[in-house]
Amino acid sequence: MSAPVSHPDDPALLRIDGPIATITLNRPAAFNSINLAIAQKLEQLATYIEGDDDIRVVVIEGEGRAFSAGGDLQTIGAAAEANTVTPVVGELLKHYHAFIDIIRRMPKLSLSSVHGSAAGAGMGLAFVTDLCIAADDARFTPAYAKIGVSPDGGSTVGIVGTVGSRRALQIFLSEDNFTAQQAHQWGLVAKTVPAAELKAATRQFAERLAQNPPAAIAGTKSLVYQAATTPVKQQLDAEEHKIIMAMNTEEFRVAVKKFTSKGK
Numbered sequence: 656m657s658a659p660v661s662h663p664d665d666p667a668l669l670r671i672d673g674p675i676a677t678i679t680l681n682r683p684a685a686f687n688s689i690n691l692a693i694a695q696k697l698e699q700l701a702t703y704i705e706g707d708d709d710i711r712v713v714v715i716e717g718e719g720r721a722f723s724a725g726g727d728l729q730t731i732g733a734a735a736e737a738n739t740v741t742p743v744v745g746e747l748l749k750h751y752h753a754f755i756d757i758i759r760r761m762p763k764l765s766l767s768s769v770h771g772s773a774a775g776a777g778m779g780l781a782f783v784t785d786l787c788i789a790a791d792d793a794r795f796t797p798a799y800a801k802i803g804v805s806p807d808g809g810s811t812v813g814i815v816g817t818v819g820s821r822r823a824l825q826i827f828l829s830e831d832n833f834t835a836q837q838a839h840q841w842g843l844v845a846k847t848v849p850a851a852e853l854k855a856a857t858r859q860f861a862e863r864l865a866q867n868p869p870a871a872i873a874g875t876k877s878l879v880y881q882a883a884t885t886p887v888k889q890q891l892d893a894e895e896h897k898i899i900m901a902m903n904t905e906e907f908r909v910a911v912k913k914f915t916s917k918g919k
Contacts, residue, residue, distance in 0.1 A: 659703055666693035668718075669700045674711040674865040675858075676704050683719025689776050689808070690727040694751035701757040711865040711872055713758070714857060715784060716768040717777075725775025725798060725808070748807060751776070755783055755809040759880070762873030764864050768857040769835070770850060774798045776808030782817065782843050783809035785876060786864075788857050789835040790850035795843075796832040816883065817842050868906035874898065 661668040668679040678700055680687035687693075704713050717723050726747075734743035758765045765784040773781045774796035781787050781795065799806050806827055815823045818841050826833070838844040848856040864872075874897035882890055901907055 656703065656706060658707075659699060665696060666690075667696040667700060669703070671707075671710065674709060675714060675861045676707075676710045676712070677714045677716065678704075680715070680717040680723055683717075683721075685727065685729075686721040686724035686772065687717045687719065687777065688724045688727040688729075689747070689751055690730050691747050691750065694747050694754065697754040698750045698757070701754045701761070704763065705757050705761040708869070710763055711867070711869060712764045712766060712861045713761075714766050714768055714861050715758075715780065716857070717770065719771075721771035721777070722767075722769045722773040722793070723777025723780060724772060725777040725779075751808060755780075755812070758784060759809075759812070762869065762876065764867075764872055764876065766857070766861055766864065768853060769793045769795075769844075770853055772796060774832075776810065779806065779808035779810030779813060781813075782838075783813035786845045786860075787838075787843060788853070788860055789838065789844045789847050790853045791835055791847045792850050793835040793847075794832050795835075795838055797827050797830055800828050801831075814843065816880075868901075868904065868910075870901035870904050870906065874901055 658671060659669055661670070666680075666682055668681050670677045670679070678697065680693065682688060682690075682693060701713075704710050730747070731740070731744060734740045764786065767781045767784040767787045769781045769787060769789040770793055771790075772794055775798040778795045778797060781789075797806070799810075810827075811823065814826060818826070822841060835844055835847045839847050846856070846860070878890070878893060878897060881893065885893065
């Protein structure tokens with residue numbers, strides 16, 4: 656399957672450079688808010704990336720002044736006025752949640768690169784990826800409770816699994832917004848960098864992650880995410896299965912031979 660061709664006016668863009676794919680949210684005039692068009696495009700791009708064995712890391716970034724302002728309130732507000740919230744938001748989330756599901760299950764690492772504002776579902780996207788790097792002036796805004804709704808877009812998936820239920824309740828119900836430094840302290844952000852260095856630092860981080868062989872990435876990601884809900888014996892069996900699979904790869908044979916020859 657050939658890579659989707661990105662056009663400048665597409666709501667999300669795909670760029671592939673060796674083992675690293677970059678998805679750019681591309682609605683800068685709307686602060687990269689999520690509408691049906693961008694949700695459908697994100698699902699399409701993630702489906703392609705999942706099936707490309709040469710890609711090891713996918714970076715998600717935003718064009719313009721913000722990472723993402725979350726759900727498109729113009730669309731959602733119009734649906735509320737027209738009493739069509741159920742079909743309109745249901746269709747939007749069908750595609751957007753499919754995108755999130757692919758990002759979480761794919762045997763590749765996902766890295767969000769956050770600048771400016773990440774609000775609502777945009778905050779959820781920042782933290783539902785496997786890792787997050789943020790500009791030191793980035794701000795995260797839960798937004799949901801203020802407009803009388805509960806979280807979506809993978810927000811509870813990424814945040815609760817990282818910070819626990821009590822901190823998650825604090826974030827969603829009592830924080831107007833919080834800084835990249837706070838997010839780093841809570842374990843939601845892997846590292847913060849000066850805003851001017853974000854692009855270069857993201858590339859460097861992605862390249863470091865992509866040095867891991869595919870079997871190591873896939874096995875580790877799968878085991879880490881299932882660990883919290885899997886009985887011990889079942890988890891140990893999964894560890895055995897994954898490590899034996901990895902040990903049967905050429906990358907492992909080469910690495911072990913290199914390691915064992917050091918002392919000779």
